Amino acid sequence: MNDLFSEYAGEPLYIQLYMYYREMIIKGVLKYGDKLPSVRKCAAEFALSKMTVESAYMQLTAEGYVFAKSQSGYYVSKISDIEFIGKAPSGDDEDVKKFKPDYDLSGSSVDIECFDFNLWQKYVKNALRCEDRLLSYGEAQGEYDLRKALSEYASKERGVVCSPSQIVIGAGVQSLIQLLCALDDSNSDVIFVGAPFEQGTVVFKDYKYRVIDGKENYDGQNRISFIYVSPSHSNKFCDVMNISARVDLLNFARAHDCIIIEDDYDSEFCYFSRPVSSLQSLDGGRNVAYIGTFSKLLLPSIRISFMVLPVKLAQAYKKKSRLYNQTASKTEQIALARYITDMRLITQIRKARKHYENKAELMKNKIISEISPDFIKISDSGFMIYFDITSEISAQTLVESLLSKKVKIKGAEQIEQNHIRIFVSSASIKLADIDKSVKSLKNSLISKKNY
């Protein structure tokens, strides 16, 4: 074997030969129209079998470096000039280490104590046994058994009026919003009602909608395509939208002939009272697209959300459905369907509601006894506590100072000079850690007072 090939050592022989010729062609040593040696000659020259040479020539032909003339041999193809050899891009790689607070009072992850992980594992393992189903693509709309289970769940728990044919599954709320955008031709205005939702507005902006913050800011210039609302988080205090506001909104949507997108996340946790009737149920399913998620209820890492389309949009979807692939994992869809039909979801909701309620009450009481705020309240939707304190430093400085002490809160705002409202959540804190977390919060607040 010729030592010309040494740099390709380790590769199969025919690949070494192929690379050798490819290099010669790329470098211009062999030019357009040049004839390659015959298979016999090449085999003799490099001490290779004819089979090896033929394989290499076939590879060169397949990739277009050379072409075969019958009864004549192999010739080099015409190739435009280009820099062939890529360089590794310079972009620095990210820092893998992430900031992890000692006490996460922002409520951004869930509490392991509250979720029966082993049970969920069992359902996923069972789903993995459905070989037949897992070997094919899933239904574009989402697995039928999951849609059926969800339609019964949503109907029973949230009064949502629907059949499985109106339900579309997706990997997260954004995938579902993208689908709604695809079903709407107008791309006019979208009004967001209530607390800001940046990950929602960005999708509409990407689809060239004009996004309006609050229906009081609508100027009447364009049609309204959608109104986006999370009735269980109607403002930054996570108040539940009351019935009058709901009815007003439905009337507004009817007057403007637009669709309300009801993002019902965390509604299961409005535990001071039963969850409020969904807008979808009040509307009879006519103009409301209802979106449900399970990130707090199950695991944030399970990417399954669902949407109940109004009948007219469900029909529009049916016509285009084959064009849109399902995004959610089929295994997890199968697991979740059984989890729901076995009544595990309902059990989990009851358990989680109680657990989070206890934690919020405990944290509230701890804050009262440790910090003695001027005012304190648990939000309607149960996940958030806000309280007012006297403070000489600004809200912004306070948040940053707490963070430097590895205590992450949801936020703080200046309500007047020397008065700050602090927003915290007990959702991510274990029951046993609430005492410590509040004390740590207190210490950080007190040390700040001495500034």
Added chain:
Amino acid sequence: MNDLFSEYAGEPLYIQLYMYYREMIIKGVLKYGDKLPSVRKCAAEFALSKMTVESAYMQLTAEGYVFAKSQSGYYVSKISDIEFIGKAPSGDDEDVKKFKPDYDLSGSSVDIECFDFNLWQKYVKNALRCEDRLLSYGEAQGEYDLRKALSEYASKERGVVCSPSQIVIGAGVQSLIQLLCALDDSNSDVIFVGAPFEQGTVVFKDYKYRVIDGKENYDGQNRISFIYVSPSHSNKFCDVMNISARVDLLNFARAHDCIIIEDDYDSEFCYFSRPVSSLQSLDGGRNVAYIGTFSKLLLPSIRISFMVLPVKLAQAYKKKSRLYNQTASKTEQIALARYITDMRLITQIRKARKHYENKAELMKNKIISEISPDFIKISDSGFMIYFDITSEISAQTLVESLLSKKVKIKGAEQIEQNHIRIFVSSASIKLADIDKSVKSLKNSLISKKNY
């Protein structure tokens, strides 16, 4: 207990009372400004505890049906007229039964023989044990360990020049295209090169791009944002795009300052030769966004694709990444990362390539011996066989007639009068069933000749 509540039997008492009053308010029996009986009075009248009545009143207050005046009592809120009670939508539900051919020669699912299902199950089960990771949201860009594994895999196997920071994971190609659209502000033209890809064009159209079929049809009016190409499926014959065409395309893209989207699906199966160098590697990663999928290699139901962004787009992505949630399942991402680093993917590729190659060769030989076509070829990319036969009926009629006999083929086209080209795939057929499937195809073809 008053029998007025009988229709709510089974619910907790306070809910029964709440529903009773809610009904009265919705029906207009109780009107705006009407006062509810005092808690004491109501408790006495219905023989309930004061606690129960208080809970019901709190629920009514929380939902806005009534409001409390301090030191006075509860009053009915002002509620606009609306039809409250939803009716079940009429849309008929879908037929769950799906058409299943006896012989699927269209190649739309994978072959169970070729995939070690038990092994994959083991990896998913291991991933399920990472409780800590599964309790939080995943990284928006995709799990770091998976991105690292993919960057090494793509670099080694496809010459793709990249670091993990350039890789974005998504649940399927469409999710990745949506991201590219979001990163591009111009929304001008997209050129599709090669075989049509309806599920790709639809996404661009949704984002208001003009989609052009083939660069020869570009009229120069708008900017070009993207060129979409699958180099291993450069035409309907699934030919591999040769090096000259690749270089031409790269030069064209540079001249127009646009991004090439290289959808490299099934490139692992171009088994007549080694897979052709990726466009991304020829270009040095400057103007090519490389997309890889595993649907044929692993399971179609695993919704994980990845995209290697050119450095400039990777930087643009970094600025917006917190706005876009990850769509792929975290469990499956963790499983796949380990599957790759344990060299299972490479082993699976080699095994699958060999297996599919054997099946294609066998089917080709069976077709030759059974059907004696005028011409037959296995496509470069290995998944498709096409052959020409004499036929008195049209291509269209033939496809439908085969379908009625439960034989599903990839397609057929009229090449001239009485001559048809038939496209089949052995991908979904088990090795042992190839003989039977070709005989069944032959019988359907022969019976047609007698029409």
